[in-house]
Amino acid sequence: MQKLDNGTARLLLQLSTFELAAYSMSEPRAHIRSSSPPQGTPALTTKQQRQATLLLRRIDRALQQDSTHQYDVILRLNEHKRRLEALIPRCRLLELPAEIREGIFILAVTEWGPVPGDDFIEMPPSEVSDARRRVPLLEKRAVRIDRLNRPAPPGLTCVSRQLREETLHLYYKHNTFELWRPLYWLPDWTCSTFIDWLTMLEEKIHWLRDIVLLYKHDDEMEHDLEGALAYEGFQLRPGIITSMKEVSEYEIASAQFGLPKHFGSKKGTSRRIRWIASSGGG
Structure with a gap:
């Protein structure tokens, strides 16, 4: 079995810790251990939104830099990415038609x-x-x-x-x-x-x-x-x-x-x- 590098291991730990804190008010443990989408999206503070954005960038870099990751590691990173994207509120302005x-x-x-x-x-x-x-x-x-x-x-x-x-x-x-x-x-x-x-x-x-x-x-x-x-x-x-x-x-x-x-x-x-x-x- 291939051993995880320190950077990827730290990233996975930080992702789990962040999600646990974000969902601490709405069934955190059951949600993080499963791949099902959250039943209710918690409201993040401005600081948490910035942290989520930085973590998303780190996930993208981790997926792009090394193609030798094990399949289960890639799957876990993509699951974390999906959850973080669900946490960050969407900008309604960007959902308007391009002309408007x-x-x-x-x-x-x-x-x-x-x-x-x-x-x-x-x-x-x-x-x-x-x-x-x-x-x-x-x-x-x-x-x-x-x-x-x-x-x-x-x-x-x-x-x-x-x-x-x-x-x-x-x-x-x-x-x-x-x-x-x-x-x-x-x-x-x-x-x-x-x-x-x-x-x-x-x-x-x-x-x-x-x-x-x-x-x-x-x-x-x-x-x-x-x-x-x-x-x-x-x-x-x-x-x-x-x-x-x-x-x-x-x-x-x-x-x-x-x-x-x-x-x-x-x-x-x-x-x-x-x-x-x-x-x-x-």
């Missing part, structure tokens, strides 16, 4: 923000509270990416492998991403935030549908950016890049009155003010 799930996911991964002003919706009393609630109206917002702000995709995309496959591409397809236009006259303009972000995305750049590049000066538009990106190996979809001029109120006032950007500053602080005024640049 996608519509929900698009709303969940899209960037939203309150509509400027005092626009609210009066919500009627709910089962939880009799008080009326004022909910602000939301509008779609761009995802701003710069040197100090690199927002990660929503946490929904990291919940599970299935949810990541169903939601991550929607995040990049249905959001508008704002970045500063690279300054091509710099010694190495490819070191800009925009180029660095595209490099980080790798194959995900094919999901992008709407990119807005911000700029401050009209001469920044003289360079053929899309051609330069193609030359660097970034094959973006044609027409997804648009440009928008954005300047601060300080810069607008300076231009209107013809004042230098360091006007009114004390000696030694003009450099800092110039940096603040142009801090968004590539």
Whole structure:
């Protein structure tokens, strides 16, 4: 008879111990010693659900790593797997039709923000509270990416492998991403935030549908950016890049009155003010 390795033996012991604790309130011993399905599924705590998920992964690894297990060992591992899957509550969201799930996911991964002003919706009393609630109206917002702000995709995309496959591409397809236009006259303009972000995305750049590049000066538009990106190996979809001029109120006032950007500053602080005024640049 083949001897069990220590890893498999420990796993089987942990599985039996976990199931015994989970079913301790509903005929544990009779159920664990038989292969019949449980009559009533106990409610697991959040910690127990995480433990069950980790044990399921260990079962899959044990079944995949070594094909020399005895038949009875493989059978026991599969029985434990079936019981653990019955313990973990199913996600009703994932049981919806794919088209409905996608519509929900698009709303969940899209960037939203309150509509400027005092626009609210009066919500009627709910089962939880009799008080009326004022909910602000939301509008779609761009995802701003710069040197100090690199927002990660929503946490929904990291919940599970299935949810990541169903939601991550929607995040990049249905959001508008704002970045500063690279300054091509710099010694190495490819070191800009925009180029660095595209490099980080790798194959995900094919999901992008709407990119807005911000700029401050009209001469920044003289360079053929899309051609330069193609030359660097970034094959973006044609027409997804648009440009928008954005300047601060300080810069607008300076231009209107013809004042230098360091006007009114004390000696030694003009450099800092110039940096603040142009801090968004590539």
